[in-house]
Amino acid sequence: MYRPEVDIELYLRNINQYKWLITLMFIVTALALAIAGYNKQKVFSSYSTLELGSETLSERLIEGAAETTESKTIADRAEELVFSRKLMSELARNLGAVDGEIDTQSEEIALNRIQSQVSLNGRGDNYIQLVFDDADPFTAKQGAEQILELYMAEENQSRVGGASEAYEMLDQQVQRIEGELTEAEELLKSYKNEKLDGGVTTEADINRQMISLQGELSQAKRDLSESEIQYSTLSRQLESEARETVNVGKQSGIQKTIDALESKLAELRTNYYDDYPDIVELKREIANQKQLLRNEKNKARNTSDLDDSVYLNEAYQEMKLNRNNAKTRMDTMRIRVRELEKNIKQLQEQGKTVLVVDAKLSQLQREYETKQSNYVDYKARLERARMTKTMATDYQSDITIYEAPFLPVSPSGLRFMHYLLGGLVLGMGLPLGLIYLLQFFSQQVKSREMLTDMGIPVLVSMGKVKTQVDHRVERIDKSLRYILLAGSLVILTTMVMFKVFARGGI
Amino acid sequence: MSNFSKALDKIISKETGGNQTRGISLGAAGDHQRAFEYEDRVTSRRLEASQGIKKMYQPRLYTxxxxxxxxxxxxxxxxxxxxxxxxxxxxxxxxxxxxxxxxxxxxxxxxxxxxxxxxxxxxxxxxxxxxxxxxxxxxxxxxxxxxxxxxxxxxxxxxxxxxxxxxxxxxxxxxxxxxxxxxxxxxxxxxxxxxxxxxxxxxxxxxxxxxxxxxxxxxxxxxxxxxxxxxxxxxxxxxxxxxxxxxxxxxxxxxxxxxxxxxxxxxxxxxxxxxxxxxxxxxxxxxx
The missing domain is CATH 3.40.50.300 (P-loop containing nucleotide triphosphate hydrolases)
Structure with a gap:
């Protein structure tokens, strides 16, 4: 695979082919740069070097009390300050470029010129250079001194002013937040007083009371049930005891009468016939007594009315007393159950109110906590700002002058010599590079390998058949190129000589 | 068959349009003999051609x-x-x-x-x-x-x-x-x-x-x-x-x-x- 970019022979042929291009480009480039360098005004630079962010005494003493400003931030601020219109205007006035305020277009141009003479260069992480360029070395030094002085004054003012401003602002913030915090605290307190002291308890209390009341209600219901059972049992027992007492009382008296009558009847029957009037009478009487007994039994079964004998019965009396006690307890329990149910219902109603109160209370509590947190945060910032303000006032600045402005003895930047050498190198390199690029991208057939690479055989390569005229033209061509080259070298040498002897150096 | 013989066969084949007997090995002595005969024929023909070509009209030559x-x-x-x-x-x-x-x-x-x-x-x-x-x-x-x-x-x-x-x-x-x-x-x-x-x-x-x-x-x-x-x-x-x-x-x-x-x-x-x-x-x- 043929690669034209590495074909040195082709490159040498191309150089030969484009020798006029090379010659002209060399002459034009070398002369142009030499003329530019020759006419370039000398620039003298004076500068001061500042060390940024050096640790101050207060920082060493109160480590961590206040935040130290990073040097990079200081450098950024320095750039803003140095190139601020205020500082530049002051510099222009001090250097006499403008008088008073900048109003006219010519004054604006003068200001821009002054601004273009100032530059700020970083040197490592902690150093910056304030540079002032001028054609006159004394003016360069004066400018560098002025810019340094103005910058330091502005920096100090900016630092102290900034720290005070920050402190004032934070103080106002703290006072505002303190007022808001007090207000929130009062609001929370009054709400608590209003709701909680007015009987409104919390949701947890409601739950606790509800559990307790439900427990009591269950107990009361159990007790009521027991009392009702006891009452009904005693009532049944009391009725039974009364019937027993009737049998023992009236029925036994009638039976005794019947027994006496029947005994008398039996006695009479032993002596008289049944139709004897006494016997008939006795029979009738016995029948009446029996009927009476039956009536009594029925009466005792059907009526509760008890006779005095019953009431006088001790067991009955005791039972009745117990039953009355049971009834009293039963009634008491019923009342208690009703009360408890009423309380539970009230508590449920109260629970609904408590949810709303809780939500409001949480909101107030949150607001209060937020304001409290802000207050603590701002209070800490205020303290730091106070420390910074104190440090800024006490120690002025953490920027120190590492190098003061000096009087430059040699011009800075590119000089004639650099332009001259650059022109010579560029004058050679530019056309040669161009030719190389041309060789790389060209699709012209310029080598046997290019054709053989395409599978096309190459029999021979022949140079141009030249006539005498051609040879003569070539000689003239060559001479002309040499003359041009020599002429340009003579011009360059003359410029160098003139620069050395007339202007004192290249 | 030697490389020389192969090359020779190829050339003769081209010269005669492929009618020449190919692939028959005559041995080293035979190869040499055949090569000499071929060269003689080629040289003779080229000599003949160059004689004819010399007669081509040539008004002038470039300086x-x-x-x-x-x-x-x-x-x-x-x-x-x-x-x-x-x-x-x-x-x-x-x-x-x-x-x-x-x-x-x-x-x-x-x-x-x-x-x-x-x-x-x-x-x-x-x-x-x-x-x-x-x-x-x-x-x-x-x-x-x-x-x-x-x-x-x-x-x-x-x-x-x-x-x-x-x-x-x-x-x-x-x-x-x-x-x-x-x-x-x-x-x-x-x-x-x-x-x-x-x-x-x-x-x-x-x-x-x-x-x-x-x-x-x-x-x-x-x-x-x-x-x-x-x-x-x-x-x-x-x-x-x-x-x-x-x-x-x-x-x-x-x-x-x-x-x-x-x-x-x-x-x-x-x-x-x-x-x-x-x-x-x-x-x-x-x-x-």
């Missing part, structure tokens, strides 16, 4: 100055490389038998006067052998081609094709080079591409290419990419050479031209007007 102004490669120190290249090319064209003439078609992808210069130099180098002649049929009307004939108004290819009254011998002219003839482009407004298809053109080419066994015919064809029907000339050529002017021809032009040429007759390309490489100080000291 060295004229040769130089006509861009002929001279046999001096300044053109050693070019002459060597031409001689190498001559050998490749002759392919071991310089005494038998051939028709060589020379064309190029683009128009360039270098093609005419190269063609006449090739014809010139071919005629250094006194037993052969060369004729150039110039179909490209350039300043260089007109220089070869004494008068610009002499009829040439165009005139022959357009004027039936002209015979072939009327358009063949001697040059200032011995044994070298030329048929110039001639005058007329007709495009060469149109003339290539005519019967008169066929007559001309057939006549010129087949008349003499010892004559090399160099057809300088117009640029194949810019003139139509140049590929028709493939038919008349024994060998085809594509001339590629240095740094003026693009790769795509070469590829396009190759597509129109007869591959079986294609001999190869010739790079023309190659620029010398820049001589570095090391080259000048002989260290490059």
């Amino acid at each position: 060295e100055r004229e040769l130089n102004s006509l861009r002929f490669v001279l046999a001096d120190e300044k053109a050693v490389e070019q002459r060597a290249a031409l001689e190498e090319l001559r050998n490749q064209i002759a392919d071991g038998n310089a005494a038998v003439g051939k028709t060589v078609l020379i064309t190029s992808p683009i128009d360039s006067p270098a093609v005419s210069v190269f063609s006449r130099n090739l014809a010139s180098i071919l005629t250094t052998d006194e037993s052969v002649t060369a004729i150039i049929i110039d179909m490209v009307n350039t300043k260089e081609s007109l220089q070869l004939t004494d008068s610009l108004k002499q009829p040439g290819v165009r005139d022959f094709v357009q004027d039936d009254s002209l015979s072939v011998k009327d358009v063949i002219y001697p040059t200032g080079i011995q044994r070298m003839r030329v048929i110039p482009t001639g005058s007329g407004l007709a495009q060469m591409g149109e003339l290539l298809r005519t019967t008169r053109m066929r007559v001309l080419l057939k006549d010129v290419t087949r008349r003499y066994r010892e004559r090399y015919t160099i057809i300088i064809a117009p640029p194949i990419n810019s003139v139509s029907d140049v590929e028709l000339l493939n038919e008349y050529a024994d060998q085809i050479i594509l001339a590629v002017p240095y740094s003026k021809t693009m790769k795509r032009d070469v590829i396009r031209a190759m597509g129109k040429l007869d591959k079986t007759k294609f001999l190869g390309t010739v790079m023309l007007d190659v620029i010398e490489k820049f001589k570095t100080p090391l080259d000048r000291l002989g260290l490059g």
